[in-house]
Amino acid sequence: MKITLCGGGNGVHALIPLISNNIPCSIDVFAPFEDEAERIRRGVEEYGKIEASGDFGIISGIPINVCKEVEGLIDESDIIIIVTPAFAHETILGAVIPHLKPGAIIGAIPSRSGFEFIANKLVKQYKKEDVILFGGQTFPWACRIKEYGKKVEILGKKSYITVAAIPSDKRLKVGEMLEVIFAMKVEVASNMLAITLGNVGQIIHPGIMYGMFRDIDNVIYHKDEIPLFYQGVTDKISSILNLLSDEICEVSDRIMEKYRIDLSGVLHLKDWLLQSYENEIEDKSTLTSALVTNRAYEGLKVPVKKVDINKFVPDFHSRYITEDVPFGLVVSRAISDMIEYKTPHIDKIIHKTSNWISKEYLENGKLVGRDIRETRIPQNYGILNVEELINLVQ
Ligand code: NAD
Secondary structure, eight states: EEEEEOOOOOHHHHHHHHHHHHOOOOEEEEESSHHHHHHHHHHHHHHHEEEEETEEEEEOOOOOOOEETTTTTSOSEEEEEEEGGGHHHHHHHHHHHHGGOTTTTEEEESSSHHHHHHHHHHHTTTTTTTTTTEEEEOOOOEEEEETTTTEEEEEESSSSSEEEEEEEGGGGHHHHHHHHHHEEEEEEESSHHHHHHHHHHHHHHHHHHHHSSSSTOOOOOOOGGOBBBBGGOOOHHHHHHHHHHHHHHHHHHHHHHHHOOOTTTOOHHHHHHHHTTTEEEEESSSHHHEEEEEEEEGOOOOOOOEEEEEEEOOOSSSSSTTIIIIIIIIHHHHHHHHTOOOOHHHHHHHHHHHHTTTTOOOOOSSSOTTGGGSSOOOOTOOOHHHHHHHHOOO
16 A cells, blocks of 8 residues: 655654554655655654654654655555645645546545535546545644654554545545554544534634633743643633534534434534543543543643743744634634524634734624635635535535
């Protein structure tokens, strides 16, 4: 099997040794961003491998080709897995799709929200309708690069991940293949809409940032004062996360009931945490305790940027906002519009967080703000109602 991984961050570093350890295959890397391809090649040349360490011990893998250019890399790939923040998906899909062989499988893990809209548009544009698209609800491991092109640390592993595919009748094939590649349980959701609405990053990341910084966005930390992110959640912040999750589940329930489409894969945040991190959470009693006592989140801090010697401020341009608002919350808000369901808590968080990144998505309560074209709302792809949404994902 020939696998191409797209990206050059934590996730791609982790997948090289993990997949190599699971199945005999050849792994190539398409890393178009800046000089990442060259840096990965250099790291592998110097160290001889990419090594992953975790509670399982140490494993390693060696990518065959690591390229900045796509030509010659994709034509024979059986499966292409994109592991980047969602704002990079379009660039990567646009480069890769023209080169796909018939029947190739291409998807993103995680796909976040609305991956299916852009992927479907490009597949049609390049007349590659014979490929299979997939999206994963989340990335299966928590991981961080220790040395670029050389070492990555695996902090935790989810109990399972959920994936879906287009066409949806290929979902079991995709699920079985990913189960082998990842050597973990893969749940198969009925359709990609369940992945889009079930995107938990849209709740956790903007929700915690909002909860922590809505009133103190000018805070400055010394290095040893930077708070923990997930494990820094208080009951007050959890209540915000619960409200976001309630609204998304309500949107999903209403669509399920009215349109008879299976969205049972859209879970409430606490249920998702307990199921995904079954073996990592010590105290499962509340949403706060499920976050704070989750070993996979240990040591992960608030994203910050350095402003002076030993002075750091929260980084409001981190992917927790730039990915999870336009490719998450805003998409769910757009779907709620289609069923005329009001989401006051989602709106409040979109307002504050988009302000932090100088973007305008909502204007007078409508998704017509000046930057709305940059988001992955279905309306941007000509999908204007639930029937059209269902038509695409089924
Ligand atoms: P990362 O921040 O390490 O990776 C970023 C990579 O994306 C870059 O290295 C680059 O290769 C690519 N990229 C960024 N901007 C780009 C652009 N403009 N054009 C092309 N490529 C670009 O991210 P990661 O930690 O590997 O995470 C990837 C995805 O997985 C994200 O959606 C993240 O939210 C999710 N995720 C990660 C973890 C984790 O522990 N790392 C856990 C759960 C989910």
